[in-house]
Amino acid sequence: MPVTRKTTSKPGLMARLRGHKNTTTTTTTTTTRKTRSHRNPTRRTGHTTTAAPVHHHKRRPSLKDKVSGAMLKLKGAVTRRPGEKAAGTRRMRGTDGRGSHHRY
DSSP: OOEEEEEEEEOOHHHHHHTOOOOOEEEEEEEEOOOOOOSOTTOOOOOOOOOOOOOOOOOOOOHHHHHHHHHHHHHHHHTTOHHHHHHHHHHHHTOSOTTOOOOO
């Protein structure tokens, strides 16, 4: 089995909270690729069609949103409520839907 090495950069905590695009720490992940042996090459299953990507409404979260989202995430992790943890993530990233209900 071939081993593929991929090096990706990951921002630190303060860089993520401030919303900077530059990266600081480097992590190395190792992935292995499995090969499949097809017994009957004429019969193919699992054809998938690729759909157009869905555009999600994003807003620019402020530092207050990032801090309150982190607190919500922490609260959800401590109380074992994954929905609350996910809501904190959405608030930190600006995909929670606030500001998307405009009437023009």
